[in-house]
Amino acid sequence: MSGQQSSPVYKIALGIEYDGSKYYGWQRQNEVRSVQEKLEKALSQVANEPINVFCAGRTDAGVHGTGQVVHFETTALRKDAAWTLG
Template identity: 70%
Template structure:
């Protein structure tokens, strides 16, 4: 059986999505939690990796298991076994040909610039701070090159 999960995470305390030796990753935390629920090692595939410190919302992953559980067991169980900065938001059984990365039809990226003379205290992990004057017209013009279908590989 193949299960897809929708997850979100605050990447501040992680060295990115992908499992790595000797450093914390979102993938490792999720796989450890799911392995507890499945009673066997679980490996997940994701729609797209994130770098160190980057947050994810709406990230889709999938994994295979031969264990039958209600979908709520996967969501609640995983959340109970992970740090509070990672959350499974939904679970759904999908067909065996579904792949989180290759079945994705869209990806969206959001960058927030906090444009103020002084840096924020509470928002510091969710925004980029820039204290100088920004040229919104030039930013908008440059942003047009990122719209549409692009192959950034």
């Protein structure tokens, strides 16, 4: 054993809604903007580490979402409001 302790990993679920007018759908894609990419960038800034979001659904280009649940794992300990308010 090396004696190093690893940071705990937190699994966080978020209920989200979004206006998809300016996006090419939910799922991350090369060369075009997606809701998933935008959300991951924002959460990564809050966590100060890369965040990958998981979701059990997709939308097409220009489609809005409401009541969509996503989750991610992080070692960042933040107050609940930080994840939604930045």
